[in-house]
Amino acid sequence: MDAAADRVRTRSGGRSEQVRRAVGEATLAFLAEGQFNFTMVDVAARAGVGRRTVYRWWPSRDDLLVEALSTHVRKAPTVIDTGSWERDLRTLAHKLAEFASDPIEIAISSIMAGGQNQVFNALVITQWEPSMNTWREFVRRAIDRGEVRAECSPSTIVNSLLAPMFLAPLTLRRSMGEADVDALVDLLLSGTGPAAGGNREGVPLVGPSRN
The missing domain is CATH 1.10.357.10 (Tetracycline Repressor, domain 2)
Structure with missing residues (x-):
């Protein structure tokens, strides 16, 4: 988990930062709607990001939640x-x-x-x-x-x-x-x-x- 968070933090600026923000906001949107059982494919679709990118940068749902919560707490x-x-x-x-x-x-x-x-x-x-x-x-x-x-x-x-x-x-x-x-x-x-x-x-x- 920590390693995944560290990996995400190293990507900043440009397209990588846009993808990170989009994925974090998409995950938060599901939470705001009371949908906790969303899939990684759901997040990719909502964020407008390729599935492979999501699976490569956030290998698990917990990694997506870390990204989303980090986005929110900031x-x-x-x-x-x-x-x-x-x-x-x-x-x-x-x-x-x-x-x-x-x-x-x-x-x-x-x-x-x-x-x-x-x-x-x-x-x-x-x-x-x-x-x-x-x-x-x-x-x-x-x-x-x-x-x-x-x-x-x-x-x-x-x-x-x-x-x-x-x-x-x-x-x-x-x-x-x-x-x-x-x-x-x-x-x-x-x-x-x-x-x-x-x-x-x-x-x-x-x-x-x-x-």
């Missing part, structure tokens, strides 16, 4: 770190809410929630890891600046931000509205800021590690 919001934890967190949160409401993302989340294909779930998690690392590092910088308490866990904060946004389209059949996003951000700010305390037992409200 569109995920990035952090614009201006040095203001509150402003930057709020900006990122609204962008993430919009991304989570994309039909492709909803379809991917639905497939994962169904738990019927653990290989697919693992591929999604792997493709998201670079973005997750970026967002966790964003929290660490806020901790280093003293805007977030040192005992707070970047992973817990990021997960607390993401979970409602990606679950809302699945459970409520709608994306989080702007007011909902702002309320979530306010909750995270109040629970992680320097002045925030623990619960009645003195236990921090956020995870104890910085991982």
Whole structure:
């Protein structure tokens, strides 16, 4: 799997890049339509690419899924770190809410929630890891600046931000509205800021590690 991904990454620019983009988008289109049992021939036809090319560059369905998920995740919001934890967190949160409401993302989340294909779930998690690392590092910088308490866990904060946004389209059949996003951000700010305390037992409200 990794070798196949590496092989795809080495082809960039010109016709090769066009083929890669077409195949990734075609595969994502099937996922967005709820069609998970597509074949490599189906993808080739939809992408307008020769079957031999698809089989040569992406020898298995998993390779196609890696390409598709990589194409999708590259569109995920990035952090614009201006040095203001509150402003930057709020900006990122609204962008993430919009991304989570994309039909492709909803379809991917639905497939994962169904738990019927653990290989697919693992591929999604792997493709998201670079973005997750970026967002966790964003929290660490806020901790280093003293805007977030040192005992707070970047992973817990990021997960607390993401979970409602990606679950809302699945459970409520709608994306989080702007007011909902702002309320979530306010909750995270109040629970992680320097002045925030623990619960009645003195236990921090956020995870104890910085991982």
